[in-house]
Amino acid sequence: MDWSASLLAFAAGALIALVTAPVGVSGAVFLLPVQLSVLGVPSPAVTPTNLLYNVVAGPGALLRYRRDGNLYGPLTRRLIAGTLPGVVLGAVIRVFAVPGPGVFRLLVAVLLLPLGLWLITRTLRTPTALSTTGPSPRAITMLALAVGTIGGIYGIGGGSLLGPVLVGRGMPLARVAPAALASTFLTSLVGAGTYGLLALTGGDDIAPHWLLGLACGLGGLSGGYLGARLQPRLPEEFLRLLLGTLAAAIGALYATQALT
DSSP states (O other): OOHHHHHHHHHHHHHHHHHHGGGTOOSHHHHHHIIIIISOOOTTTHHHHHHHHHHHHHHHHHHHHHHTTOSOSHHHHHHHHHHHHHHHHHHHHHHHTOOOHHHHHHHHHHHHHHHHHHHHHHHHHOTTOOOSSOSOHHHHHHHHHHHHHHHHHHSOTTHHHHHHHHHHTTOOHHHHHHHHHHHHHHHHHHHHHHHHHHHTTTOTTOSOOHHHHHHHHHHHHHHHHHHHHHGGGSOHHHHHHHHHHHHHHHHHHHHHHHHO
């Protein structure tokens, strides 16, 4: 990888994390089209490369949320309890059952586009309807297990799915964002290790592209810290609409790429 590709990867990681960290999304899902279409990372190597980005970038936003006292809590523990086993299962499925980029993009579109539109509609209809409890603990853990599996398959960490669902159910973003990013970081760490072990089986393009993942991650490290610092200064309704718009936009982009 030459210096221009490294600079592009760093800039993309920084800009994406700056926008997505305030709503609990690592930004990995938005790096996928950049890696696939611009930087030419093959599938399925793009998935562990994205997980590597999450591992490197994650501490930036988490450090800021920890300083604000919003990182620890029962929601974080429930999400981690579900996503950790899910990401291992997802990595195995990704390598042995869903290697094609066409199916990959289409499934991401089917997941994210309706989620984003649902959250936008719900926010505009009931902009002040927030809950302090949200789904039951068991429902949260089962959701996290499903999202962890999806994150292991697609290398998106899970925050881009957990965030819209939990916020759409009325939970405040100040509570959801730190928990989603914490689970994304830990599941990405486990997922990247799982892909490293699977790469020992001799399959093609299973290991991450290390330099690219590190370049993107270092950009995300700085951008995520700044994004988390901005969150308390932004209105809740704006953040909810931003999260829904981000999810719908990436879903629409993937649908277009998958169908052309």
